[in-house]
């Protein structure tokens with residue numbers, strides 16, 4: 001059994017008094033696409049952000065390819081916080097794509113994609129921009145390299161954001177509703193990029209309401225409800241009958257039921 | 264008014280511009296550090312940062328100038344009075360610029376910094392490459408405003424014996440008995456300089472080719 005790409009162990013997350021994740025255990029297998037689905041407010045984003053240590057777990061541990069991220073198991077079982085440089089080192093294996101793109105507005109597409117290569121990895125400007133261009137080509141935006149984010153459509157901005165993450169050669173890519181702030185006609189171009197990434201064997205965790213995408217591309221689906229992982233399994237196991245009543249309700253309320261039927 | 268008088272006024276206005284420009288530049292550098300300190304999570308930095316701002320915004324510039332002018336020699340620093348003038352103006356504008364920049368820093372969307380976290384930028388790299396450039400752009404219109412305020416406020420440095428535009432007009436008015444002409448000319452010169460600053464500012468602002476984040 002190989003080490004999981006991400007291993008979430010006993011994750012508890014509280015915001016003040018409110019506990020939003022009640023002890024999550026989840027393994028993300030290498031080279032597969034895992035989709036996190038669940039109703040709004042069920043804690044999908046929080047779980048994904050904990051996996052990237054953008055959110056600190058209240059309790060529990062996260063392992064990235066076997067290495068602890070953020071907190072390590074302590075001597076008395078109490079997690080101890082790791083130093084910032086160590087966090088950056090482990091986190092460098094992860095790329096993240098946000099719902100709001102979060103491109104840096106004062107840099108061109110090329111600037112966004114080459115920034116960390118130059119600033120963090122000390123790659124010379126020419127080489128960094130060459131490597132950035134390769135990523136922009138991959139997402140079909142080579143001609144837009146000199147554009148600022150405000151001069152790009154939402155779909156193009158999201159593809160630049162994907163290129164920015166890929167330029168750092170992550171082993172794992174996390175996506176938090178990458179298409180839900182896009183107009184419907186622009187979601188396709190982003191999903192296509194994600195599909196080809198999956199076909200290349202990238203380990204991916206995707207929070208998505210695109211049930212069709214989840215059913216077609218994911219090898220594993222995790223259904224989150226009220227801060228608990230109700231079930232994990234293949235699309236067939238999750239969407240096939242008999243269905244968990246909460247999942248049935250969720251599909252009824254939130255999603256295109258027809259898409260799930262196709263599985 | 265004779266050409267000779269006008270020439271003297273123009274010369275004095277160049278002095279006004281020079282003193283203001285130096286003070287605004289030094290003030291921007293200090294303001295950057297002060298606003299970063301005021302926003303720091305560490306109290307050891309944020310308390311001095313905020314105290315600096317309250318002091319220099321709360322005490323009239325005229326009082327600050329007279330205080331610094333008398334304080335420096337008392338501390339054994341025998342510097343020309345122009346240094347006292349620039350010190351006073353710089354510290355005062357630093358406080359206002361720090362406030363403007365603080366607003367800029369606080370308007371940088373969190374998500375941009377999370378993206379920087381994920382890209383591996385350290386806190387200092389994020390400050391240098393993401394937070395400071397965006398804060399500067401966001402605060403730019405109010406920084407131009409502040410430059411205009413300082414240019415006008417620089418007339419106060421005459422109290423420490425600097426003969427800038429206002430003081431020159433006063434002196435010439437006293438010796439020629441033509442106050443209305445001289446103060447009108449001085450006013451016109453202030454107006455022209457400030458118009459140049461404002462239009463230079465908006466020209467520069469338009470060159471930021473980006474939408475607001």
Ligand SMILES: Nc1ncnc2c1ncn2[C@@H]1O[C@H](COP(=O)(O)OP(=O)(O)OP(=O)(O)O)[C@@H](O)[C@H]1O
Pocket residue numbers: 015020038039040041042043044045046047
């Ligand atoms: N920073 C925060 N402070 C306080 N509460 C928060 C914070 N972030 C999230 N929450 C709460 O945690 C719960 C889970 O939120 P989360 O954003 O993870 O849900 P989600 O499943 O991603 O929902 P959606 O589908 O709407 O994006 C919600 O009740 C939310 O209000």
Ligand SMILES: [Mg+2]
Pocket residue numbers: 044045046177
């Ligand atoms: Mg969410």
